[in-house]
Amino acid sequence: MTTVIKGGTIVTADLTYKADILIADGKIAEIGPDLSGDEVVDASGAIVMPGGIDPHTHMEMPFMGTFSSDDFDSGTAAAISGGTTMCVDFCLPAPDQRPMEALQEWFQKAGPARTDFSFHMGVTWWGKAFFDEMPKVVEAGVNTFKHFMAYKGALMVNDDEMFASFTRCAEIGAMPLVHAENGDVVAVLQQKLLAEGNNGPEAHAYSRPPEVEGEAVNRAIMIADQAGVPLYVVHTSCEQAHEAIRRARQKGMRVYGEPLIQHLVLDETEYAHPDWDHAARRVMSPPFRNKLHQDSLWAGLAAGSLQVVATDHCAFTTDQKRMGVGDFTKIPNGTGGLEDRLSVLWTYGVKTGRLTMNEFVAVTSTNIAKILNIYPKKGAILPGADADLIVFDPAATKTISAKTQKSAIDYNVFEGIKVTGVTAMTFSRGKLVYKDGDIRAEKGDGRFVERPANAPVNTALSTWKELTAPRKVERTGIPASGV
Ligand SMILES: NC(=O)NCCC(=O)O
Numbered sequence: 001m002t003t004v005i006k007g008g009t010i011v012t013a014d015l016t017y018k019a020d021i022l023i024a025d026g027k028i029a030e031i032g033p034d035l036s037g038d039e040v041v042d043a044s045g046a047i048v049m050p051g052g053i054d055p056h057t058h059m060e061m062p063f064m065g066t067f068s069s070d071d072f073d074s075g076t077a078a079a080i081s082g083g084t085t086m087c088v089d090f091c092l093p094a095p096d097q098r099p100m101e102a103l104q105e106w107f108q109k110a111g112p113a114r115t116d117f118s119f120h121m122g123v124t125w126w127g128k129a130f131f132d133e134m135p136k137v138v139e140a141g142v143n144t145f146k147h148f149m150a151y152k153g154a155l156m157v158n159d160d161e162m163f164a165s166f167t168r169c170a171e172i173g174a175m176p177l178v179h180a181e182n183g184d185v186v187a188v189l190q191q192k193l194l195a196e197g198n199n200g201p202e203a204h205a206y207s208r209p210p211e212v213e214g215e216a217v218n219r220a221i222m223i224a225d226q227a228g229v230p231l232y233v234v235h236t237s238c239e240q241a242h243e244a245i246r247r248a249r250q251k252g253m254r255v256y257g258e259p260l261i262q263h264l265v266l267d268e269t270e271y272a273h274p275d276w277d278h279a280a281r282r283v284m285s286p287p288f289r290n291k292l293h294q295d296s297l298w299a300g301l302a303a304g305s306l307q308v309v310a311t312d313h314c315a316f317t318t319d320q321k322r323m324g325v326g327d328f329t330k331i332p333n334g335t336g337g338l339e340d341r342l343s344v345l346w347t348y349g350v351k352t353g354r355l356t357m358n359e360f361v362a363v364t365s366t367n368i369a370k371i372l373n374i375y376p377k378k379g380a381i382l383p384g385a386d387a388d389l390i391v392f393d394p395a396a397t398k399t400i401s402a403k404t405q406k407s408a409i410d411y412n413v414f415e416g417i418k419v420t421g422v423t424a425m426t427f428s429r430g431k432l433v434y435k436d437g438d439i440r441a442e443k444g445d446g447r448f449v450e451r452p453a454n455a456p457v458n459t460a461l462s463t464w465k466e467l468t469a470p471r472k473v474e475r476t477g478i479p480a481s482g483v
């Protein structure tokens with residue numbers, strides 16, 4: 001059976017044009033005028049774009065004494081209703097657990113996924129066994145390794161471990177990711193704030209100032225450069241971090257930055273809210289920043305010094321957040337956003353002129369697919385690509401509300417925001433999985449997407465590093481030792 005999406009305006013990362021799209025066997029078969037198929041989908045007046053890819057989600061994440069409340073069922077239902085057709089989640093081995101064993105666990109968790117999915121492997125501990133298994137992880141289709149420079153005493157890794165792991169990534173053609181905050185300084189600031197009686201959710205933000213993030217990004221960039229490997233900085237939230245990435249890129253270093261939709265739109269005043277629950281629901285790391293930092297992130301997306309907009313979707317209920325009443329360090333860190341990323345970015349980005357439509361597609365899909373080495377299977381409207389497509393109504397409006405969301409939690413950090421630009425239909429590998437509020441994907445429809453190692457950027461960087469590596473100067477007539 002074939003499907004044709006007719007009459008829409010196709011928007012990709014580099015082109016805007018009117019054409020029909022013929023889908024056969026889950027892939028784009030043809031793009032052109034006046035195509036016909038067994039089934040016809042009317043997209044007139046709408047925009048047809050590549051489905052969103054969220055490179056940063058945490059479904060059912062074991063964290064801070066609990067688990068994030070969206071699992072792969074509710075989380076991916078939220079994703080497709082907002083036009084996201086692929087989620088990249090984090091496999092997090094328990095202390096001393098073999099990465100391959102953890103990967104099997106995460107495959108089990110992802111069983112009910114309704115979108116395609118992939119994993120980053122968390123380097124949650126370090127040792128020979130981890131080092132030895134990294135090539136197996138890559139063979140299994142996972143080409144990225146995440147390092148937490150924060151969460152001291154839990155997920156945090158130290159510089160020597162990071163350098164060893166980054167060097168291993170370079171050898172096996174993988175890419176390290178970093179959560180960049182100076183975990184040692186955060187831990188001390190937390191204790192100082194608590195000792196001074198500062199125990200509310202606002203103290204979470206005081207304990208993680210932008211300087212703490214900027215320092216860690218600079219450090220990670222230096223370590224990646226010495227290891228000769230590209231680097232991806234997750235949830236880049238402030239000018240200090242962006243500045244480090246921008247500077248590195250201008251020096252030719254292969255560094256990518258990922259702002260979150262939450263940081264682009266919500267600011268630090270949320271933590272001053274008189275309602276404890278309101279503030280605690282917005283506790284995440286790094287915390288929301290001020291307007292100047294937001295301007296920096298938007299500018300980075302327009303300038304190309306930041307490449308990706310993600311969500312870090314890690315949803316905790318109000319009850320879970322209340323684990324931190326009286327001690328902000330116990331509030332589970334994380335916010336939702338998966339369902340709303342595209343509409344909120346369209347509203348605050350495209351509608352305001354901060355982003356073109358093509359830049360919107362680049363930062364929500366195409367750039368991500370390229371960086372993660374799955375382009376043009378994903379992130380493209382090209383013959384042969386997976387038919388992961390959205391029919392997006394740029395004129396439709398919606399007021400975001402927890403009452404109508406698919407996510408399992410009881411609130412939404414974007415509550416009450418009126419968005420313009422709404423996903424009307426979502427196709428996953430050619431199947432209509434969402435239409436006008438209705439989820440049509442079955443549990444388990446999602447497939448694992450293998451991401452091969454040795455992306456072009458890895459190859460280019462290792463070639464350059466080899467060419468410019470220190471070399472012994474061969475000399476004749478070396479004088480005798482002076483001793
Ligand atoms: N970001 C956050 O606060 N929670 C999710 C885990 C992480 O990415 O650090």
Ligand SMILES: [Zn+2]
Nearest residue numbers: 179234235285
């Ligand atoms: Zn993080």
Ligand SMILES: [Zn+2]
Nearest residue numbers: 056058312314
């Ligand atoms: Zn995260």
